[in-house]
Amino acid sequence: MRIGLLGTGPWAGMAHAPALSEHTGLDFAGVWGRRRQAAGELADRHGTRAYDDVDALFADVDAVAVALPPAVQADLAVRAARAGCHLLLDKPLAATVERGRAVVDAVREAGVASVVFFTSRFVAGTEAWISAQARTGGWFTAHAQWLGSLYGGDSDSPFAASPWRREKGALWDVGPHALSVLLPVLGDARRVAAAAPGPGDTVHLVLEHAGGASSSLTLSLSAPAAAAGTGVELRGASGTAVLPTSTGGPVTALLRAADALLTAAGTGRPHPCDAAFGLRVTEILAQAEALLDDRIG
Template identity: 40%
Template sequence: MTTPSAPWTYPPVEVGLVGAGPWARAMHGRMLAAGPETALSAVWARRPEAAQETAAPYGARVAASFDELLDHCEAVAFAVPPAVQAELAPRAARAGKALLLEKPLGPDLAAARRVADAVQDAGVVSQLVLTKRYHPATDAFLEAARAAEITGARSCYLHGAFLGGEFATGWRLEHGALLDLGPHLLDLLDTAVGPITAVRSTGDSRRWIELSCEHENGAVSQASLSGAVAVPHTLTRIDLFGPEQPLSYDTAGIDHEECWPILRRAFATAVRTGRPTALDATRGLYLQRLIEQAVRSNADGSAG
């Protein structure tokens, strides 16, 4: 992904937003309304008053139903819990709408497969909101990693949002960091180190969980995940080791505001050209398979 530079010459993509929670207000609505590549055409949420609050600053329509939202957009962005996304995204795909999807695709592998299958069957464009993949610093790290010989890697994604506040929501508290933070870190490790062939986990996803990953090239990586630890700021770090000096990636110094124009341009370009990026629903299903491996290995270990 690269920072947009050339003028946008296509008509803006009319995007309907599903969801009106904190993330929808803080990111999706604001990003989609900013243009010029997209326009926020409508908002639908199960709480009409929340939808009104999200839509009002941008003059977007408040849809009375999901079907009404589909009538007033050419693409749909989801900012809802995984189970809700897995229920509604296939309907949007069957209606011919491009999809901007949150991670994970669904609450489990079967639900994620239904989303990915619907996208493939309908032939619509899809894209995942893997936030950090849309930052120039991430591009630079991954480019450097491609040129490095990597023997092993250590990584972490840690924060305290599950301890309280607006992001301590039901599905996050139920499933924990593996389902919420795992897709980010697994995607980065898989891309930086090499395709992951096996994942094992230990610990409690609602408190602290450790992942051990085996990669196709023989490298081994480890990942620590928690959303329930008191840290001064979110810690997202990857260190790659090999015969040369370590290569490190740390998000502490990056400005996430730089991600949104890149994400928006990538999605709109994919919609207008019909060519999705590599971060599509197929990628989301791949990441969900890795998460399922981790879940099963932990359950098998506990049973033993």
């Protein structure tokens, strides 16, 4: 499969480009970015071609991987799908429900495959744990914490300057990760029952799930470094279960996401983390954002 990369920022450089170069089932055919010089530099590092015209890239490849802000990703994903390209997308799918729905509609109408890269779903140990807990069932409640220190005062992360993260905060950046773990285990969220702000960009959510369980989420990019970390605890009829610590970096997870895209494209069977699932996560985030806006306003 010939694949192109859209994006030239830190995430494209540290994760997407290395994974696309390394995957033996992919031909990394080119890079397009909003900054021409950065696209050229990234393409040179990985022995591929920089494109000035994104539509020319779409015409030359079978698929695209996207490492761009969600608002930019959604519009380009629609164009890529209409050009017949399979899509390896990043989370969140879009910055609004309307734009997310446009991606899903374009994927369906074009008959292309889509996979949204929710990191935890493509880490082998984590995905095995999620599947095992879904089979166990009988869960009464869950609590998820996704606490980053991007804005904790002592961070040197290249993502700290990201404009969309500054605007959308932890809800939209790490919220998708938490939802990608909870929804397959507890069922879809029937509604966001409560949403409250905390320190910095921290938010607290309470969800009611279709399976009858409830969950609470604490999401932040503003935690002190010593307090940062990820955790999910389930409690139910069979006792408790705790999400295992992830091993391996984003490149390994992206290699598995690329495997999933190849399988979906080859079989025509949608992956559980397709654009439709990405849209559902976007809808839940938008509901939570509306509740927070009402509370703050």
